[in-house]
Amino acid sequence: MQIARLSSPISRASILAAALAALLITTTPTTFAAVPDEVPTVHGLSLYGEPELPADFDHFPWVNPQAPQGGEMVRAASGGFDSLNPFIVRGSAAAGLNAFGGLPYDSLMVNSPDEPFTMYGLLASGIRLDPQRRWMEIDIDSRARFHDGSPVTAEDVIATFETLREHGSPLYRGYWAEVTELTLVSPFTVRFDFADNSSRELPLIVGQMPVLSAEDLAARDFESPTLKPLMGSGPYRIDAVEPGQRIVYRHVDDYWGADLPVNVGRYNIARRVFDYYREPSVAMAAFRSGRVDLRIENSAGTWATGYDFPAARRGLIERAEIEDHTPAPMQAFVMNLRRGVFKDRRVREALGLAFDFEWLNRNLFYGQYARTRGYFDNSPMAAEGLPGPAERALLTPWRDELPPEVFDQPLPVDEPEGLRPRLKKALSLLREAGYEVRNNRMIDTATGAPLAFELLLYDGGLERVALPLVRNLARLGIEVNLRVVDPSQYIVRLRQFDFDMTTAMIAQSNNPGNEQREYWTSEFAERPGSRNLAGIQSPAVDDLVNKIIAANTREALNTATRALDRVLRWSFYVILQYHSPVIRLAYWKKFGQPEREPAYGLDLDSWWVIPNAAADIEAAQEE
Template identity: 35%
Template sequence: MRPDRRRFLILSGGLTVSAAFPALPRAENPSGIELHGLSAFGDLKYPRGFSHFDYASPEAPDGGTFNFQPGYWYFNQNVQTFNTLNSFVRRGDAPPRMEYCFDALTVSAWDEPDAVYCHLAESVTISDDRNRFTFRLRPEARWHDGSPVTAHDVAFSYETLKAQGNPELSLPLSVLKEAVAEDEETVTLVFDGTQSAQAILAIAGYPVLNERWYANRPFDAATLEPPLGSGPYRVGKFSAGSYIEYERVDDYWAKDLGTARGLDHFRTIRIEFYKERQAAFEAFKKGAITWRQEFTSKSWATEYGFPAVQDGRVVQRLFPRETRPSMQALAPNQRRAQFRDRRVRDAIALCFDFDWTNKNLFHGAYEKSHSLFAGSDYETSGPPDTDELALIGKLSAEHAIPEGIEGDAYREPPSDGSGRDRRRLRAAIGLLDAAGWKNDGGVLRNSDGETLDAEILIRSSVFERIYNPWVETMRALGINASLRLVDPAQFQERTNSFDFDIAGFALSWTATPTRSGLEGVLGSKAAQEEGSKNWTGTADPLIDAIIAEVGAARTRAEHRTAMRVLDRVLRLRRDWIPNWTSANHRVAYWDMYGFKEPKPDYFWPVERLWWTDRAKAEALGKA
């Protein structure tokens, strides 16, 4: 699965309570004056009044339909079905890209690691104590019905999302004391002083909702009534669970702003929903879907020989992955007693033979991942450097530090590629025995006679061929392992309520991970909040303290040091089982599009960047 720079910064990335540090350099992001943008460490690429982002294409033609299958999604969204259009709560399954119907105070720049620029807002002013951020709204900002977006709408949005929003939205807002509408065009976000300096970067990117529209509608309802928005798209035709179309708003109020100009060329964005990948692939082969990111390596290697590829109507291409840390891992749920012992988690990981799987099932397409921040400067190797050792020493004054922290960063030992590496399996047996699991006639039991159950929850049959050998290996050791295939809605509900043993998880962090983002996946508070992304149930004061250090960083070097220490500790704890990673996106598309190269470094929403090449589309009969 692929849940992962987004339109709303929070989308990939929690909070923790610590002392506040004014990490935004005052020389770059000074208090007391109106600013047009912010970044984590004060460095902005684009000046006030810029005409458009460099990756945008104002000269590109508008029109056409982009029919695709999203490769990532947020909040309660589901790529296999939907039964609600309310995307900002926990309840129900919403279609991806509902966020395009809404604007935010700021938008992120996809070619900068952590910069946000004023969008709904014309400017932002920071108080001297860094706890108050006052946004002055653009007077031309309009809802789709033509009414103005007001400061009261903004205040309502933050108060409502804090009280009733999806945990990915509500948890970071615990540091927001209040949102105050000073007048119709001025709103102040007041923080309680415990926030990190980077918190505003995520929170200022939250969707702004229409207070009037929700006056007689419950915000947390699962509903198929299209909401009133202000963004570049609005909901068009749809059939619940089958398809949805987003129609571009031709009189979109922000279309000539630098933050929007040259984006959103397609008149219609259409998403079709399939419960199984093979049906979706057949639709692509027929041209019913015209853009596809392929996540199944076997299919990429063996199933793209159909006529449209052979005659050049369909293009297969690798695009470089974004320059941001990625996480693809299995989550043993430590709310289940059998997974609380690190030795058990370690033994389960040793039963999965990546080298054999990569050769025999993945066609050599992947690399073994050892980190939750793969492909980034935060992924550690070797022993800690001087700065890391200094931070470890500081943390050790109040917290127990895992044994081995001063040695080389932990890497799972390689296998011999046989699928039954005896050395790894002997190590796994030793770990299980030391953890109190004894072999009783071929079945492992603890002192209470309980079996070691390990049910792997999956939402697609494609994972059966990948995980079946792993299950067989675990069963050979006496673990009561099994696969449980459920439909997409069940998978969403069971992971939301933490009703699983082991489940697979993937995301892309923001290029500069924030304290709020890290806390939402790794922090103690999120472990107690159903619907959060802390699937493993990790609740460790040391992890919380390191995340606080990430948020307190005053420079990029300090941020990198804290992130690397976090990576070292996570590897030693083995809460998550990292599995595999790839340097590229595997993409196939019907040759009817234009696009600018190179792609942005930090986020790649193709549906907002590409456009229909009319001549190519006519040649394919798709104009």
């Protein structure tokens, strides 16, 4: 990829002066045609069609633009952290930070959770997209400032892009693979050239990029974990850090973007705090005592039985179940195909048949979960029944590589027939794969080696989910060593693919695209730190992922995801687990929130602290 810049170095001060003087700077020639005059400058981009909100919108439709400012929200985080750099594979980043920045970092554009996939300008004050989607120009808002008061410029955009793609997590290389050239058009305008127009969502993905300070990046070793915050321009700055124990974010009083339409009514809370707890039970005790303000409850058992305590009985706690309209996350036991024990598809299918979701849901989960059937559940992107003509057209070129069931069998469903018939079927599959039971152990008849592997976990709470699977596999003569390690060791081992089987969750959006490369494709199978944990290397999967990325209509996207879903499910790379159809939320009644949540997500950034509510709660507790 080429980075095109001005011919001579320019200081940050001279960049600003040049912009104010409206200095004309010649653009660097590229392989594409000059910008046609008819390309309009727009305020946002949508994957299909146009953004729902007009250019002159005042605020997002669900927020309260008169929300009061101030107060504090304390949440619990699990494990620990040793880094404030969320953009690299090394270290464990603190809560509140993520691969696209988090609270301290503004991005070029911001996603609207009220629309399937639409981005509106944040740092970007103007966007010009080639009608053929071969290039995009972004104007940086000249008012934008980093937390040290310095302006955000096009140089910062280029420096961030270079740094993240060359030295950051592998996901950035996958996301931005088709960006071929960056051009510094002017001090506050940058141009992205794309390899082709096969990825319809690439301009929106580029818009998700957080922008870091070029000067700050030049002064640090970016690839090393650090407790020195990177320079950001977002609504919060890191205010206090106790490594592994607590991180505090404080709202920036003079935040440059406070009055932007995408920010009005949001980021109302003055302090956002994350306290770390090693054990879920201790975190729950902290919530009961009022040291933690809000919980997104992930435990069905705790949700059913854990909220009968004095403050809850007195009405000081609010509990809500918010319907989730996003695709269900793909939570599963993942088999590492780099290990010989999982090479045979029949073995993988047999292992999956031993997972008894119905028993778990009945005995552990109070019937609150639904079985996850595929990789795009709870959406029109999920495969159903037999492939239709459009799906079949995508699958047919790979008929010789794919399992025959992909074409002529309904999708695998195991619950209705019960555990015993499934174990019987698993035994038959293992015999077909060359195994037999000797002295109550499943043995490879060719090598004499037992069928055994390690199941790696990081949370002791997951043992209760894993142990029934271990017991059922033992009935087949399969030995599973269940091992729980601390989160930091777990992360290191996953990044190096040093595991046999583990648990993982991949959250899907309503518009999957470039990120699917890192999840499933051959390119990322051997790249340390990637999210292709299973090590999938399949030309058919690679091709279907490319079809998803290239889809130019919603119908084409749904067809491609259904085909990929079907192939992944019949390949049995993972043992799919379960998901909750609702978001379970519990919080002390000190918070106000909009009358409705956006259609495709929970927006805690639009909440606020009710004045005097904390004092009222404290008084009620003292009584």
